[in-house]
Amino acid sequence: MSGKSLGRGRGRIVSAAVASVALASCATTAANNRASDELSRESEAAARAQAQRETQQAQQQALARYRAAVARESSAALTERAFTAGEGFRGAVASAGDVAVSRVANGHRVRFSIGAEQPVECVVLDQQGDLANMLRAVYENIRGNFVRSAIEAVDAGVVGGNGYLDAAFVYNVNSSGRVMVGSVKIRTLTTGDRSAICTHDEPGYRQSFHRAIVPLMRGARPSPRDANYVVSLNDHRIGVQLLRFREEQGITIEETYASTLIARGEADLTAIDSVTIERYTADGVLESQREIENTNLTLENNVWQREANTLRYHFEGTHLGRPLTGVAVAHEVLRAATPTISAFARRALASSDALAPTERERFNSANPLTVTRSRIELAQRVDSAHAWLTITSPRRSTRALVGPDGMPTEMHTELGRLTVITRRVDGEPQ
Numbered sequence: 001m002s003g004k005s006l007g008r009g010r011g012r013i014v015s016a017a018v019a020s021v022a023l024a025s026c027a028t029t030a031a032n033n034r035a036s037d038e039l040s041r042e043s044e045a046a047a048r049a050q051a052q053r054e055t056q057q058a059q060q061q062a063l064a065r066y067r068a069a070v071a072r073e074s075s076a077a078l079t080e081r082a083f084t085a086g087e088g089f090r091g092a093v094a095s096a097g098d099v100a101v102s103r104v105a106n107g108h109r110v111r112f113s114i115g116a117e118q119p120v121e122c123v124v125l126d127q128q129g130d131l132a133n134m135l136r137a138v139y140e141n142i143r144g145n146f147v148r149s150a151i152e153a154v155d156a157g158v159v160g161g162n163g164y165l166d167a168a169f170v171y172n173v174n175s176s177g178r179v180m181v182g183s184v185k186i187r188t189l190t191t192g193d194r195s196a197i198c199t200h201d202e203p204g205y206r207q208s209f210h211r212a213i214v215p216l217m218r219g220a221r222p223s224p225r226d227a228n229y230v231v232s233l234n235d236h237r238i239g240v241q242l243l244r245f246r247e248e249q250g251i252t253i254e255e256t257y258a259s260t261l262i263a264r265g266e267a268d269l270t271a272i273d274s275v276t277i278e279r280y281t282a283d284g285v286l287e288s289q290r291e292i293e294n295t296n297l298t299l300e301n302n303v304w305q306r307e308a309n310t311l312r313y314h315f316e317g318t319h320l321g322r323p324l325t326g327v328a329v330a331h332e333v334l335r336a337a338t339p340t341i342s343a344f345a346r347r348a349l350a351s352s353d354a355l356a357p358t359e360r361e362r363f364n365s366a367n368p369l370t371v372t373r374s375r376i377e378l379a380q381r382v383d384s385a386h387a388w389l390t391i392t393s394p395r396r397s398t399r400a401l402v403g404p405d406g407m408p409t410e411m412h413t414e415l416g417r418l419t420v421i422t423r424r425v426d427g428e429p430q
Helices: 003-071 131-143 206-218 337-350
Strands: 079-084 090-095 100-104 107-112 120-125 148-159 162-175 178-191 194-201 227-233 236-248 251-264 268-280 286-295 298-306 312-319 322-329 358-363 371-381 387-392 397-402 408-415 418-425
Touching: 003 178, 090 107, 090 120, 090 206, 120 206, 131 162, 131 178, 131 194, 131 251, 131 268, 148 206, 148 227, 148 251, 148 268, 162 206, 162 236, 162 251, 178 206, 194 206, 227 251, 251 337, 268 337, 337 358, 337 371, 337 387, 337 397
Parallel strands: 148 236
Antiparallel strands: 079 090, 100 107, 107 120, 120 194, 148 162, 162 178, 178 194, 227 236, 227 418, 236 251, 251 268, 268 286, 286 298, 298 312, 312 322, 358 371, 371 387, 387 397, 397 408, 408 418
16 A cells, blocks of 8 residues: 555544544543433432431421420419409409409400419300300401411310300411411300409410419309200210209290301301200290300391280291291190200109100291101119100200209210210309
8 A cells, every 4th residue: 555545544443433432422422421410410309308307306396396386385473363243244354464444445454464374354244145156266366467377276164153165276376477476266155144264375384274264253153943955966066055944923934045066168267056945834834035146147036926825826037048937836745855865764763664755846947837756764873863864856866964953964966977065064164
């Protein structure tokens, strides 16, 4: 081969080699770029994971601080201190300091310390109010100021013959660009012939809040003839009932006051307050019945009035949101509920012999112009002073434990998967 041709051949080889090196160099650069990109993505992923861990750690620390705040109670000595709210009312609270009283619309504001950063405020109203609807109204007014709120707990009870409802909720609020967490406790209560609303805007201090208000509820005791009940739904206390008897010109008047507060979902409360007034003769014949119900500030007022010496009861009220009047006709003389159950219970306890069931007719609120029949029968004698009765109506069945006075001490009503338990209490529920 000539040198010229060899040169051309070496040139081609060198060119190929150079090209190969160039290609290799490009491949190496691409590989280096890919490696660099992968390292960058790994670094970003590691940074995100670290940020996520730091966020979770911060959330866990915040949750731990909140739980610690919720669990705290006052270490201050709470001393019972009397106060006067206008003419005719003297009450007391357990306070860590002085009690300040000032006049507000429809009542008096009572402000005092329980040893926390924020004070407790109670408004003692000039009259009685609807416990459940009052609490819901306060809750709705407060929650409107926050970014987000959630109900923590609902409770109910009786102290000194006076019923109360409780609700506690947490909230988020923006403060200087930061989202802060807070907690509010609300209690509505009866104190004699008045009602009161108490609040405390600070996490924790739940037992301290309760202890501080107890003297206010023990200050005025109702009649010894009153029977107080606490209502639970699947073991969660949600309401209170007061059964009161009085006499008026030969007529016995039975009044049932009920207040129920139900949490629905994360932030909604349903409030139901009702009053049922039965007037009956000495032998238990029902003369009239009145039912007033306030559900989330929507009022219904229904009245059944007996036409003299007949089985006809004239009805005037509301059904399905519309006014309704008419006549409900009974098949037999209507009997008031409590004396009918009590008389049957006393017969069941007076003898160990078999006892035939008894029946009574009652008004049906689902259809006010009809009368439905309920059956009362002995289920079990527990001992010489207590027995279980079964009270069955078309829509439900209730088991009632009655005591020696014939009054129910405990009632269980099955509503599908829900169980409503109503227990009589003389003081604070256990």
